[in-house]
Amino acid sequence: MTLVHGGQLQQIAEQYRIPVSDWLDLSTGIAPFAYPIPNIPLQAWQQLPQKNPALITAAKQYYQCSELIVTNGSQAIIKALPELYRQENTAGRKVYLPERGYKEHAQAWTLAGYQLHFYQDSLPDITTLLPSSVLVVINPNNPTGQFFDRAVISQYHQKLKQLNGLLVLDEAFIDVMPKNQSYCSEVNDNGEDNNILILRSFGKFFGLAGIRIGFLVAGNYWCQKFKELLGPWQVNGPAQIIAEKALSDIAWHKEQCVKLHTLRLQQEAILWQAFPSKLVNSIQGCDLFLTLSFHQADNAKALYHLLCKQGVYCRLSDEQDTLRFGITLEENFKRLKIACVQACAELVSNN
Template sequence: MLEHGGRLLRAARTYGIAPADWLDLSTGISPFAWPVPPIPAAAWARLPDDEDGLVEVAQAYYGAPQLLPVAGSQAAIQTLPLLRSASRVGVIAPGYNEHAHAWRRAGHQVIELAAEELFARVDDVDVVVLIHPNNPGGDRFDLATLLACHARLAARGGWLIVDEAFMDATPNDSLCPHTANEGLIVLRSVGKFFGMAGARAGFICANATLLDAARERLGPWTVSGPARYVLRHALADLAWHAQARTRLQACSACLAQLLTKHDIAPTAGCAFFQWWRSERANDVHRALAAQGILTRLFDRPQSLRFGLPENNAAFERLDAALAQCAR
């Protein structure tokens, strides 16, 4: 299994610091979670019901003509490679490592390239996998570029897969409204924006034929009844969406300013995190961990991803810890 952020209990054992005493900045999950209401007992007692209205609410939120609820983006990432015969697959790098891992494990030929190289070699592959905005590289793409890439792939039966797990703060940049087109697949997650990673829920947005194939592969009841109940309400809470987008953007900008103050100017970032590429990354990661602050360390390339501190006290703690690192 690949490394991911959020391994707080392991860090607590390694550094001898109780879990409750950590400031966990190792994930890109929003610290401003949607307020989950009490869940009715019926949601626990009955099998999940596909006719509960979740699909319609999600279609409205994402602007997607059709979609399929799944157990988070990870379920989609592991399933899509099983729906194609042996293919040549180009995956953005650096990026979320599970994409390349899943395609290789299913027997496909995978190349990992920076975005510019990947677009230049679209005609050399059958599938292109992008993350938009990219995690951790922060790459962003204009709509015309993405649709042109899709057109070249679709003309010969290829796919463009876009992981939009971090798109909710900038919804106008989403490709979801275009996913009726054959060969265009968008993955969405509720974990990051809504702060509900534990719900393990997300969506595949694509044409009906592909969604039917994914549904057959995944089987019934991929998202639990309690999660479906919560999602119906969270995706419909328009006032909260607007407030959360503003708050995330402001918090991310403050984080970038703080890091720059300590000579850790972000290489890239988005509303959910800031990313710093440097040969000093491992040293800074360990120095912060020794003070009970967990970041996400990457080896390829050497870099750190900083998630958002949740309040002023967390910002002050990070500020003091970074000052201590410099000393």
Template sequence: MLEHGGRLRAAAQQYGIAREDWLDLSTGIAPYGWPLPAIAAEAWARLPEPDDGLEAVARDYYGAASLLPVAGSQAAIQALPRLRKGCTVGILSPTYAEHAAAWRREGHRVMQLSEGAIDRALPRLDVLLLVNPNNPTGRRIETPRLLAWHAQLAERGGWLLVDEAFMDCTPEHSLAAHGAQPGMILLRSFGKFFGLAGLRLGFVLAEQELLDELAELLGPWAVSGPARQLARQLLADGAGQARQRQRLQADGERLAALLRDCGLPPTGGCALFQFCCPPRAGDWHVALARRGILVRLFPFLDSLRFGLPPHEAGWQRLQQALRECAEELGQ
């Protein structure tokens, strides 16, 4: 299993700090949402039915012609490589490590590519995969460039696979309107923007033929009844989404400013996280952890990713800890 953020139990054991005393900034998940509607008892008692209206409201929310709900975008990440055989897959790196692991697991050849190497490598690729905005760097590739790559791949039956897990705060940059084109596959995460990662829900946007293949592979009842009911209501709540988007964007800017003021200027990020490459990133990670603040360390990049504090007390605690760490580390 690859390492991910949010491993509070392990951090609590390692540093001897009770789990409830941590400020967890190690994920890119919204740390707040809004009051949840009640779940009908029937949703718990009956098998989920596919004609409950979820797909229709999701198509409207994403601006997509066709999509498939899945049990978190991770389910699609692991299943999609099984729909092709013997491919050469280019992955814009560094990025979310589960993508490369999934394609390698199914026997495909994986090439880790820098952004500058993609145009040269594209004629040799069957699949080009990227996260947009990227995790962990926050880098976003412009739509015209993505569409040009897609056109070259689709001409010979290839795929452009774009993970848009962090796109909800900037929907104007999504490729969702192009998702039904042959060779275009988009992944969307429900839990990150809505602050409900535990619900395990995501969507795949693609042409209907490919979605039918994926649905057959995943089997019936891939998404639980309670998840479908809750998502149906939240995806239709435009006012709640607007408030969440505004708050996340403001907090993302606040986090970037705070990090700059404390000697950790971000080199990238989005509304849900900021990415920093300070000298001695590992020492920063440990110094913060000793104060009960968990951030994500990427040792191979010598970098840190900071998620958003959930409340004002968390912001004040982070500011104080950053100042103490900067003094401790001589920054």
């Protein structure tokens, strides 16, 4: 089954008969400022991608870890992991996942024949975790923004080690969390920790989702297994050059964090002004997206449609009861506010 994601502008534009160029696309959580593309030497386009030690060094420095591999987006690992894990660990068939969250995880584990157990507000009771089970944590969660701190993650990590299970930490959006709260630096016990995998997405924070690059932070065992499975040429040469430069540019990282945080605060205020509190229950998220939940769940779908009619494309959750808005540029705030006010007015008059 193909899952619905944000970023399907072409399709939505056709559906609503509005030219692509007229849309305000807030359907993803990709930063609105992209890392500037450096000059790419011709050889990078001509030759097959080669091992790039400078990229690996830059990535280890940025992610503060001792072992990682570069992949064609973190999605490549999400898709390949369950089959590989089934071959490596035949003892367990249970995986704990957030009920709401990036659905590719659930789909991949289902396809590999695992039994899914869902949790939401709190992680599953640690005393009930089964031997050889897998726990997936999306931190922060997309779309709920829910975040578990390092101490909590550490307890589950230790427990899953004892149980010979696996902790899968999807840190796709963690770059924007204050004070580097990533768990990557904890995966450094001489590469011998086989009970944890951390996924890092490059495209979101650096605003370059199109170049398809991501990283797996894990012990040596899993890194080797995935290298063998995925084979050579996972990531094209130009993407490697861009990522190497971007990951090393500390001044840009700092500036990006400040800019995104400022925009997030402004956009959150605008959404609160545009949506009356009798409609909206809460706004959660991080500095890359904001998710609105409603007192009356079916208002999300109606508002999504009313916004699309005005050429404003946000993401209606898979459960059809929340709306996620990617953080956008200041110059789009006025249009966003007007569209939201108009959508609310129409919703009220239609009811």
